[in-house]
Amino acid sequence: MSGAVDSWRVSLPCTRAEAEAIDAADDLAIDAVLMTTEEVEDDRERWRLDAYMEREPDAAALAAICALVPSASGTAPTVTALAEQDWVALSQEGLEPIREGRFVVHTSAHPTAAPEGGCALLIDAGRAFGTGHHATTSGCLAMLDGLAERSLARIIDVGTGTGVLAFAAAFLWPDATIVATDIDPAAVEVTRANAAANGIADLELLVADGALHDAITERGPYDLVIANILAGPLVSMAPELAAIAAPGAAIVLAGLLETQRGQVIEAFAACGCTLEAVDRRGDWTILRLAAGATRFVPATPPDPKGRDGWALDL
DSSP states (O other): OOSOEEEEEEEEEEOHHHHHHHHHOSOOSOSSEEEEEESSTTOTTOEEEEEEESSOOOHHHHHHHHHTOGGGTTOOOEEEEEEGGGHHHHHTTTOOOEEETTEEEEOTTSOOOOOTTSEEEEOOOSSSSOOSOSHHHHHHHHHHHHTTTSOOSEEEEESOTTSHHHHHHHHHOTTSEEEEEESOHHHHHHHHHHHHHTTOOSOEEEEOSTTOOHHHHHHOOEEEEEEESOHHHHHHHHHHHHHTEEEEEEEEEEEEEGGGHHHHHHHHHTTTOEEEEEEEETTEEEEEEEOOSSOOOOSSOOOOTTTTTGGGOO
């Protein structure tokens, strides 16, 4: 290896289920860029976790990374010092452009042109979830693409991560008011930077816990509500998400496993929402629902169960 040490990589074997759980978590409170890679095609047990860090990992950092992959218990992590010129290329390794309908999502390492009549979004891996490579994000892009013919004036992306879904909405509905929120201030800053990199203007960004923010209510009701979070928080937040939806609004939900589909649909059905479409991608499921004909008004205060630390919920 030539050059001064600039960063470190910690590698461990993992399963596909562990990789998907890592990719779907908004913020794992680990100061590292986490990348998961399929080692053997279509082998659920042969995946790899690479954690890229700016400092040599100490015992606590190694323990936190090992805790993400219980299947590797007893396997010593491989720790590699990286030269400065290796960092960007290695952190983006394997992230080829993803194409969904009108959209192509790419990283700096794999630039690509927009499809005819479509949009190319630059989203680099970093501190927030949502490069477009996880099934939940790409599935949401497909759902938005399927709504393109609708006339929408107000849109909200709850749990925006990197902002990719809000940016897609801005392309499809350029005249709409679009609000993007996240519980993690770092994610909001990442979205702000990504918006500038993609030439997205007039995006309203808020740090908020779900839909519990006065500014969210004031800008509603919304013709489209997007929430790519996870099942537990979606169930707990169903009343507040339904409450900010305009009558008949489209509600796109993701971050849930197929085994959790029923409980999420049931929670939103209790708020007057009906199921319109399902897109299953491996173990993950993306839902599109329609809000009721009458705007939903919650009868009880928000339920804190399931939402505490919702960015970490699996």
